[in-house]
Amino acid sequence: MSLVKSKPFTILLVEDNAGDVEMFLRAVEHELPRHDAEQVELVVAARAEGGLKILAERPIDLVITDIRLPGMSGLELLQRIHDMNRHIPVIMVSWVDAVDTAIEAVHHGAFDYIVKPFEKFDLAMRIHRAMRISEIFAEQRGSEVADPATLPFRNLIGNGPAMQKVKAMIDTVAKVPATTLIIGETGTGKELLAKAIHERSDEADGPFQVVDCTTFTEGIAESELFGHVRGAFTGAVSDKQGLIELGSRGTVFLDEIGDLPLNLQAKLLRVLEEREVRAVGSTEQRKLAVRFVAATNQDLAAKVKRGEFRKDLFFRLNVMVIHVPPLRERKEDIPSLARHFLGRYTKEFGKPIADILPAALTELIAYPWPGNVRELRNVIERAVMLAKQDTIDRSQVVNLLHADRHSSGSIIEEHLHLPYAKAKEKILEEFNRQYIQAKLNAHKGNVTHAASEAGLPRPYFHEIMRRYLKKEGD
Template sequence: TTLIIGETGTGKELIAKAIHERSLDSDGPFQVVDCTTFSEGTVESELFGHVRGAFTGAVADRTGLIESGSHGTVFLDEIGDLPANLQAKLLRVLEAGEVRAVGSTQQRKVNVRFIAATNQDLAEKVKRNEFRKDLFFRLNVMVIRVPPLRERTEDIPVLARHFIARYAKEFTKRVEDLHPSAVTELVAYPWPGNVRELRNVMERAVMLAKGDRIGIADVAGMLAVPDERQREAPEEDYLHLPYAKAKEQVLEAFNQRYISTKLTIHQGNVTHAAQDAGLPRSYFHEIMRRYTKDEK
């Protein structure tokens, strides 16, 4: 069993998948179990399966997520959120390699590699009686600690260029590299959303890029921490302009700030930002394009 510890967005699932792909069972399934998504009433059936008639609505036998990962890897994401009543049952699976479906009296053998991940301090949860001590010790054998992106700034340009290559191919854009000013901006940013946030920023930057390099103007407005170096013109300046020009300037400033704020709230996820704004994704994307400035 391997336990991966790291903040949200640090790439714990990618590490788990890399371990799986380099294992002897790489041809087997890689089954992801998100322990935060189950409701109290369905989690046991989801994990361990059920037999027909086990409960109302169980009209047929169902294989659980753990058994579905047999001869492969089961990735238990956010294991710290697993309900207490199922921690003992999971411990038996880890120790004996057996599962018992809901409503069944038979134990079935499973041959599974387990990788668990958490962004919580499981030792503290044990002290508060929120996590079983024996399960913690069973998980805490091979531990991989993933530092947040702000503690490995040397990786930021490498990852950014990786995402540029990926999204340039996906969007059929001729974007090849980062401008040095953009590298400086990215390295200085604390990345509260870690690799996931960097990926989202680079996806949008490539999508909106007008040249072959990502510049500071392509990324600065997408970052959550306002850059004091980017000082806005005094708000009253537009009062000295003709009406049409003043309206255009105010509207542009509003759109830039509104879109940037929505994207910041949703860590760069365009779909979620558009939903929050009450706009179709295509229209939200068009506003992004219209009010993105070129690198000077």
């Protein structure tokens, strides 16, 4: 989507405090990242009545209003704006003691709220997100889009309140060609959400290309992402398409975007904004038709403040955001998830296990699941592998959960005498060895299947095998 507009993006600010008006002006002028040809105009009214008069006289793309205003309140203004045009996003501004009122306003249709006193960066982030969404829906308004809600969620297990919200958000973002950011802890299933967005979008017939931002090494990262032409560097004996271009006419999933090296972030930003890619060694810009979905388990806003992540890339990603709840916050889904994994692994291992007993499910629900759904999956996998009867009972589950807690604690205690860096190296080495060996055992030595189950590219999985599963004497 191009950010170039034929007219300025007009923001109406309804605020009677001159100091706050000045803060808004500075945030718009200095903090908002914008395309060179994009203009933003800020129109100010001190009272709600004046704001309504401006809305009646000229097009407004976004309204920011204080809740406490002389005369008509901000909540009344929100209702009047919705009566005029429900497509105008409205951001409510409140003091700390009025946060409950601001949240109520969001429930009644406000786009977002911000609390005074606010930081310019936080304010700009929220304004930018509202601007982008306003543009996205303006482009889509009036177009015929198939209702993705009629499609089943094949791999997203659970129908508790938290997952219902996630599924509703997936249906929303799938309708528009906006970059989506998925935020969640490790093991929550962010890639499954990205696939669900892809399957419900207009790009569903195209490829789903995974780009793991944690695996890039210095020197080859740019070539892997953007491709290269023959002769671009030593060893470039032929032209090669990059991972992003391989996802053309489909979806590119940028996994763990927070780990992307800083030197690549500016180049990725250009790709996201211009929908063009230039291979290493080439002077040609090639157009892309692709949907981007990014994911992270990190606080990108905090990384921006530490100088570890580009502010402009963060603003570009932070438009359509899906927060994936950790498993401990959606425990009502644990029985469904456990039985789903039970069905998968009984079939895979050829074991006639009928069910998980209620007492065993109680133990699973009580456990805090620091490793989220991935940890639950691994527990059920091991329970099926070790089962000697036709049900999974409480004692089996307790033993497996206790073994997890005991082994993680004992490994740490075993290396407490070492310096931090050395102890971390030893613990990670043991984790890699045990994890890769377990995956190979589960798939009877089939590296391709083990790598796929682990969510790793086969060459990367094979490299871990080479490093950590060396035979004695090698």
